[in-house]
Amino acid sequence: xxxxxxxxxxxxxxxxxxxxxxxxxxxxxxxxxxxxxxxxxxxxxxxxxxxxxxxxxxxxxxxxxxxxxxxxxxxxxxxxxxxxxxxxxxxxxxxxxxxxxxxxxxxxxxxxxxxxxxxxxxxxxxxxxxxxxxxxxxxxxxxxxx
Amino acid sequence: xxxxxxxxxxxxxxxxxxxxxxxxxxxxxxxxxxxxxxxxxxxxxxxxxxxxxxxxxxxxxxxxxxxxxxxxxxxxxxxxxxxxxxxxxxxxxxxxxxxxxxxxxxxxxxxxxxxxxxxxxxxxxxxxxxxxxxxxxxxxxxxxxxxxxxxxxxxxxxxxxxxxxxxxxxxxxxxxxxxxxxxxxxxxxxxxxxxxxxxxxxxxxxxxxxxxxxxxxxxxxxxxxxxxxxxxxxxxxxxxxxxxxxxxxxxxxxxxxxxxxxxxxxxxxxxxxxxxxxxxxxxxxxxxxxxxxxxxxxxxxxxxxxxxxxxxxxxxxxxxxxxxxxxxxxxxxxxxxxxxxxxxxxxxxxxxxxxxxxxxxxxxxxxxxxxxxxxxxxxxxxxxxxxxxxxxxxxxxxxxxxxxxxxxxxxxxxxxxxxxxxxxxxxxxxxxxxxxxxxxxxxx
Numbered sequence: 243x244x245x246x247x248x249x250x251x252x253x254x255x256x257x258x259x260x261x262x263x264x265x266x267x268x269x270x271x272x273x274x275x276x277x278x279x280x281x282x283x284x285x286x287x288x289x290x291x292x293x294x295x296x297x298x299x300x301x302x303x304x305x306x307x308x309x310x311x312x313x314x315x316x317x318x319x320x321x322x323x324x325x326x327x328x329x330x331x332x333x334x335x336x337x338x339x340x341x342x343x344x345x346x347x348x349x350x351x352x353x354x355x356x357x358x359x360x361x362x363x364x365x366x367x368x369x370x371x372x373x374x375x376x377x378x379x380x381x382x383x384x385x386x387x388x
Numbered sequence: 389x390x391x392x393x394x395x396x397x398x399x400x401x402x403x404x405x406x407x408x409x410x411x412x413x414x415x416x417x418x419x420x421x422x423x424x425x426x427x428x429x430x431x432x433x434x435x436x437x438x439x440x441x442x443x444x445x446x447x448x449x450x451x452x453x454x455x456x457x458x459x460x461x462x463x464x465x466x467x468x469x470x471x472x473x474x475x476x477x478x479x480x481x482x483x484x485x486x487x488x489x490x491x492x493x494x495x496x497x498x499x500x501x502x503x504x505x506x507x508x509x510x511x512x513x514x515x516x517x518x519x520x521x522x523x524x525x526x527x528x529x530x531x532x533x534x535x536x537x538x539x540x541x542x543x544x545x546x547x548x549x550x551x552x553x554x555x556x557x558x559x560x561x562x563x564x565x566x567x568x569x570x571x572x573x574x575x576x577x578x579x580x581x582x583x584x585x586x587x588x589x590x591x592x593x594x595x596x597x598x599x600x601x602x603x604x605x606x607x608x609x610x611x612x613x614x615x616x617x618x619x620x621x622x623x624x625x626x627x628x629x630x631x632x633x634x635x636x637x638x639x640x641x642x643x644x645x646x647x648x649x650x651x652x653x654x655x656x657x658x659x660x661x662x663x664x665x666x667x668x669x670x671x672x673x674x675x676x677x678x679x680x681x682x683x684x685x686x687x688x689x690x691x692x693x694x695x696x697x698x699x700x701x702x703x704x705x706x707x708x709x710x711x712x713x714x715x716x717x718x719x720x721x722x723x724x725x726x727x728x729x730x731x732x733x734x735x736x737x738x739x740x741x742x743x744x745x746x747x748x749x750x751x752x753x754x755x756x757x758x759x760x761x762x763x764x765x766x767x768x769x770x771x772x773x774x775x776x777x778x779x780x781x782x783x784x785x786x787x788x789x790x791x792x793x794x795x796x797x798x799x800x801x802x803x804x805x806x807x808x809x810x811x812x813x814x815x816x817x818x819x820x821x822x823x824x825x826x827x828x829x830x831x832x
Contacts, residue, residue, distance in 0.1 A: 249782035251775045253812040281784050283791070284775075284810045288782065305814045307775045311782045340783065358782075 243370075243378045244312040244362050246294045251307040252278075252285035262287055262306065269300045274386050275356065277343035288343070290315075290356065292383045312362040315345070315382055317375035320353045328355075328374055335368035337361070354382070402519035402551065404512050407659045408714040415715060418659055420454050422687035427451055427460070430693045433478035436463075436471060437695060457664065457685065458673045463697045465498065468638065473499045479691040489537045490637050490736065500539070500637050501691035507546065509688045513643035513657045514547020520648040520655065520714075521606050521631040523577050525552030528603075530570055532580035533611065533734070534560040539641030540611055540734065544579045547643060553577070560584070560734075563591040574603045581734040582609040582618050582630070583830075586765025589626050600627035608633055610642055611734035613722050617831070619651070632721050638697055639684050645719060653706050653718030660688045663719065664696070665705055668726035679704040681726045682719060700727045730826055732760060732767045735804050739825040742771055745797040754779065757816045762830040770807040771798070774816055 252258040259278065266273060266289075274290045291297045294310065301308045318324045332339060338360045345354040354377060359365035369376055377385075410418070428448040430437040440461040441447070450456065468476060477484065485504050489497040502510065523529065529548040535541030541559055548555045556573060558566060560580065566588055569575065578585065585607055592599050607622065610633035622630045634654050635642035644661050645654035656663045661684050665674045668681040682699045686692075702725060706718040729738050743753055755774040760767060771794070781787055787810065794808045817824070 247782075249780075251780050251810070251812065253810070253815065258812070279784050281788055284787065286782060286784060286787070305812070307777055307780045307813055309777065309780055309782060 243314070243366055243376045245290060245315055245356070245379055245382070247311045247313045247356070247358070248289045248291060248294050248297055248301070249309055249311055250287050250289070250301055252287055254282075254284050258285070259287060261304075262301065265301055265304045265306070266291070266297060269296065271297050271300065274382060275343070275345045277341075277356075279341070290382075292379065311358065314357045314359065314362060314366060314369070315354050315377040316357055316369065317377055318353045318355050320351050324353070325355065328369075331369060331372040331374055332357075332365075335365070335372070337365045337368060354385070402515060402524065404515040404550070405519045407657070408516060408520070408655065408716050410659065410715055412715050415659060416454060419662055419687060422659070423454065423457060423662065423685065424448065424451055426685070426687055426689065426693045427695060429478050429690070430695055434476055434693070436467060436476060454662075457662070457696065460696050462671065462683065463694050465638070465698075465700075468498045469496045472496045474501070476692050476694075477501050478689075478693055479503050484691050486542075488539045488542075488637055488641065490539075497537075498638060500641075503690040506640075506689055506691050509660055510543060510640045510643060511546040511550045513640065513660060514543055515551045516657055517633055517643050517646035518547055518551045518553070518577075518608065520646050520712075521577070521608055522629070522649060523548075523551060523553060523606055523608075527551075527553040527576045527606075528556065528574060529553045530556045530558055530566070530573075530575040530578045530604075532558055532560055532566060532578060532584065533642075538734075539635070539637045540579075543635070543641040543643055544608070548579075563588055564595070567592045567595060567597060570599075570604060571597060571602055576603050577606040577608065578604060578628070579608045581612050582607075582614040582622065583612060583762060583765050583767050584733070585609060585622060585626070585628075585630075586618070588765075589622070590764045599625070602627075604628055607631065608646075610634060612731040613724075615721075615723075634719070634722065636699060638694060639686055639699075640689070644684065648710065648712040648714060650710055650712050652710070653720055655710065655714050655716045655718050658716045660686065662687050663705060663717065665703070666698075668700075668702070676705040676717070677707045679720075682722075700725045700729065702726055728825065730758075730760065730828065732769050733804060735802055737769070737802055737804075741801050742798065742825075745794050745801060746771075746773060748793060748797050755813075755816050756825070758826045760826065760828045760830050767830060768807065769804070770809055772809050772811045772816060774813050775810050776813065 250262055271291055276289045279286045298308050318328050340358040342355055342357050431448045483503045484501045486502040489499045531544045533540030533544050545555055545557055589599055607628040607630045609630055619630045631647045633642055634645040639661055645656040647654050664683040665680040666683050674680045682701045682703050684697050686694050701722045703719040703722055729736055746756055754776050757772045759770045791808050799805050
């Protein structure tokens with residue numbers, strides 16, 4: 243149920259993000275969601291794609307440095323306190339969150355948020371036992387195509 | 389004696405400068421006597437010299453003329469590293485009164501030693517340097533070279549004091565305080581790197597002070613290469629007469645050579661430091677006037693004599709006699725080197741030092757490039773490193789601490805805080821053959 247997230251190094255200069263997206267577009271690869279982390283002198287773009295293996299090879303061939311990290315996609319009730327409830331479970335399990343970012347789509351009553359834990363396996367097991375819905379790649383793709 | 393009276397009595401001449409004007413035959417005889425003595429000393433007391441001369445079957449008594457110097461093997465910087473720390477000393481520690489050191493590429497610094505007599509010779513060379521720049525008793529010398537293991541600060545300090553000038557031992561850094569004391573104490577001369585002085589001119593301007601209104605009239609600038617256009621800029625914007633000086637710790641420190649008021653080449657104080665120009669490829673001695681690598685032999689050094697030391701500085705020896713009347717020969721100002729060393733803020737840097745720091749990032753050496761720029765007279769160094777899959781992490785904090793680690797390692801080796809920038813792979817230009825590691829965008 244873990245997702246493979248593709249992270250790409252971006253030098254801090256104009257046109258870098260566009261170059262990544264263009265490379266993926268040219269290979270007909272669709273980005274399900276993404277987030278950009280920026281430091282003072284560089285950036286890291288994190289991408290969720292269905293065909294992450296091909297995306298990685300396409301980007302590396304184009305000269306980018308990329309690596310794969312495992313993340314979890316958690317379903318969160320789309321109401322006040324929805325995310326707080328999930329985070330309460332995270333806290334009780336003693337899980338360490340490195341970063342989170344949201345999906346751009348969702349069913350009207352559910353949001354999907356990507357979580358990067360420093361121990362994804364422990365997080366997956368713990369959260370499932372707490373009844374948090376962890377969404378897998380196939381399901382994610384199906385929702386994105388709706 | 390007040391400055392005016394001193395000037396009226398002696399003009400620009402200082403008694404310590406007498407050897408500058410020796411008749412040439414007398415100078416050559418003195419050099420030969422000193423050369424024979426120093427080679428004998430090196431042979432007797434330093435294993436490295438004895439072994440090298442033994443390998444080619446040469447004895448000190450074989451040196452019959454100055455021309456025979458070319459029979460002797462060269463000494464190079466690595467010899468100083470290989471014998472770290474005291475392997476080249478020709479005096480027992482009881483006779484050594486001072487040690488200096490500079491940073492080394494592999495963590496091993498270059499160590500140099502001085503007996504009391506060596507310090508006196510060095511001091512006299514600096515007196516001659518200042519006297520050639522028209523300084524004398526009554527001048528107030530602001531010494532903004534760094535004090536410490538670096539030879540610049542103490543060398544200039546001893547020389548200026550022995551000249552009879554008043555020394556302000558302010559050391560380097562803190563531009564605002566430099567300018568405040570320059571104004572309040574009425575400094576008439578300053579010693580520092582030329583690029584730092586340009587920084588001071590610009591900072592003074594920001595503080596609403598025009599250096600041309602201050603008593604400052606002489607600048608003694610060295611420890612890094614600079615150009616005629618920098619001299620023009622300095623003189624036009626500060627009203628200071630700018631003098632170039634030359635020196636290196638291995639030979640003595642600052643004071644190996646200095647400009648006179650003709651500003652056309654630097655007089656080598658060759659009664660103590662014997663110059664040769666060689667072809668850096670073949671090692672063959674070139675005739676005066678031809679450009680090549682400067683090789684120096686310390687004629688008077690007791691604690692650490694160096695025979696035919698390769699400076700890696702490219703210059704030429706003048707054949708013309710200087711209109712100032714000095715008979716000691718001149719070298720052209722140093723424009724480039726025969727190795728890949730560069731100088732930033734007076735600190736010698738080899739790209740290999742940067743490589744050692746980059747290896748601490750883990751994995752193999754990433755492709756990198758050093759970019760040197762100058763902003764408001766201050767030199768900046770940026771190391772651009774191509775990110776490889778080995779060092780790339782999804783975590784911003786991991787990447788940032790990687791950056792910080794390289795900066796810290798470089799700061800420890802170079803004593804200089806440099807910028808490190810991670811760049812995308814394959815963005816640094818590849819050159820055929822030897823990689824071009826240093827891009828110098830400074831307008832020197």
